[in-house]
Amino acid sequence: MPRVEETRSELLAQLAEIQAKLARLDQSDPPERAAEEERHSADASASIGIAPRDPGRADVGLIEWDANDAISRWTTQAEQIFGWKAEEVLGKRWDEFRLVHERDITLVQQANRELLEGHVDFNTCFNRNYRKDGTVLNCEWFNTVRRNDHGEIVAVVSLPHDVTGRVRAESHMQHFQNAMRMITVGTSRSTGLAFFQALVRYISQSFSFRYVFVACIDQEHPNQARTIAFWSDGHLAENFVYSLAGSPTQNTVINRSMEFCADHVRRRFPNDATLAEFHAESYLATPLVGSAGDVVGVLAVMDDKPMEDRGDIREIIALFGDRTAIEIERSIAEASQHASRTRLRVLTEQLPAVLWTTDLDLRFTHSTGAGLKSLNQKPGQSVGQTLFEYFQIDDENFGPIAIHIRALQGISGTSVVEWAGLVFQVYVEPLRDPSGKIIGTIGLAQDISELKRVEQSLIQSEERFRRLIQHAPEAVVLLDTKTGHFVMVNEAAEKLYKYPAEKLLKMGPLDISPVVQADGQLSAEKSREVISKACAGETPIFEWTHRDALGNEIPCEIRLLSLEEGGRTIIRGSVTDVTEKKRAEESLKRLESELAHVARVSTMGEMVGGLAHELNQPLYAIQNFGKACGNLVAAEGAIDRDRLHQWLDKITSTAQFAGEILTRLRSFVSREPINKTTLDLDEIIQSALMLTKHDAQVAGIRVEYTPAPRLPPVKADNVHIQQVLVNLIKNAFDAVQNRSVGDPVVRISTEKQGDRVAVTVADNGAGLPPGNVPIFEAFCSTKTNALGLGLAISTTIVKAHGGTLQASNGPEFGAVFRFTLATAPQAD
Structure with a gap:
């Protein structure tokens, strides 16, 4: 120490x-x-x-x-x-x-x-x-x-x-010397792939890096790099291809300098999938610069922990980066030579072609190629024969011989030759020695029989396709998305739009459409929307309003399909005139509305006795209060004004109640078409209960109504939903009058189901008829004196409101009918 x-x-x-x-x-x-x-x-x-x-x-x-x-x-x-x-x-x-x-x-x-x-x-x-x-x-x-x-x-x-700094410096120096020794010795006897694999291994082991790799820039895809040696977690791992875009490698290549990130490398390069995949925290890479000055790859290290910024490590990475660049160039050169030899071998042996040479006398000196097999020949079999002997002809003007003679004169040529039942594309050029002197010919023949067959089949297929379009019963147009004009229209399209084909081919969809479509959307906006869907691979089917040459608007149904033709996108549109269909639908709606009105009037006829009873009560009360007021006025002495006012108020309120009954009756039997407005469902149910109240009282049926709390308003037609409720309630009355489990009861309830509201009418009767009886179809009834239109009309009304009407047996007894309505949109 x-x-x-x-x-x-x-x-x-x-x-x-x-x-x-x-x-x-x-x-x-x-x-x-x-x-x-x-x-x-x-x-x-x-x-x-x-x-x-x-x-x-x-x-x-x-x-x-x-x-x-x-x-x-x-x-x-x-x-x-x-x-x-x-x-x-x-x-x-x-x-x-x-x-x-x-x-x-x-x-x-x-x-x-x-x-x-x-x-x-x-x-x-x-x-x-x-x-x-x-x-x-x-x-x-x-x-x-x-x-x-x-x-x-x-x-x-x-x-x-x-003395911490001094000890660290001496330790780094010793580490540097040991690393240099290990990497140098470990790679000194290796070349090519063995060198790259040894290099990444010993760099990782010398400095305890988790990941080390050598990557080459892809020559065909310069925005990609592919590793040729990858050391991961103590062993050689499978190589991978990664994108340079948004990566530290891109900086290394562009700046032609070492890229170092001590920590948080993924924050700096958030779009680099490779860094994310290996959970990289730090990164160091040096560019591998070739002899021509271009960057051919990178030598890089990554770790999942922060990396110390050490000059000795940078020096080693840069030093061996130079050696790696030399080795990559040598490997690329060897690979290129090997590829050239391979291509030549494939060209002469494996391609479906025949390669040959002749001397100045047009005598075969060499023949090879997989194409010989189709001629039942082996390589070299024709060597020694002249072209005249091979083709068994003496005519110098015969196509295959004539182009060889022109080649001897220095003129290259090509020709299509039919021989032995096959079609060949023949190329012949002069064969020259190193001094440029012509010493013979060299030729290549490729079997194009299948290509010719496919070309002919394609021509026939295109012709069939054009005939099918031209004579299709519906209007068919082909639209070029680049120009926005039609490139083909059939006879039906000319008849539909009342324009000749030559004029339609100068137009596009917007030229034969109104500015605004029937649904309120701009034609230009809707056109872009559906064409984009077709280009994305979808097959949109939609309604569209066209306008013919006379200015008449034509409701149509259109189906689009995207086609690729000659590098451009063509949209095929099949256009069907739905004018008659629309008229039929409107007629059907009118008939359904009339039928519903007739059913309401019929129902009202059945309930007229009860309704008369409902009116009699307020009228009788008005009569009694009127007599009482008359008596009070006729009596001697002072008039009790307070009592008089009280009885007059009673007459007024009772008359208003009678008026409400009449208003509801008049509304119920009206023949207005469906008009959806925002309604309180509870009020609709209360009106239906009022209309059926007398029938329930006469028959001794208990009616229970359980409204859901805070029920949102619905988008519906008041009269038509009342008709559905009255039909279901009267059917329930009929069911419990025939047979009930205990006292006859009909229960009505509501509940919220997502963006819908469900109304349930349940009874304790005998339940639905056994078997698959189509109770929702017109004229199907289980009652003897009924037309069987109630449930059919109710189903039509509910469907027109975008809901469903379903029936089932109760959990223990009786029948349960449930229909749904859409809730009204909430105001912003």
């Missing part, structure tokens, strides 16, 4: 001077003593040849211990070295707080014992100490004893010297 190179006599002399100064300090005042201690500690550092490592922190302090090993003096320099203030340690022994490293306690005890037992007056001790913050220091202690006039030891004076 390092030692301050001072002789024993020199140190003893210096410590004697220190003792004298300490004696003077004992006799001085406290402020003077503190100042003197500061000067003395600095003088002590200078006296033993030690300069502080930085102005803000001392390297040498002064500590005095009494005969019991308790601290009696602790200077500011000691505080700077160890972190404890004087008031925290004065009076304490060194083993009463965490000052000495656990492994060096015995060493310190031995040094103290030598001094206190009088074996020596001076000694040194090298040991590890703790700062107050837990940092481990390497300190060299210079210790001497102080004696009184009787020669007794009264104190020990120590000068602790913090």
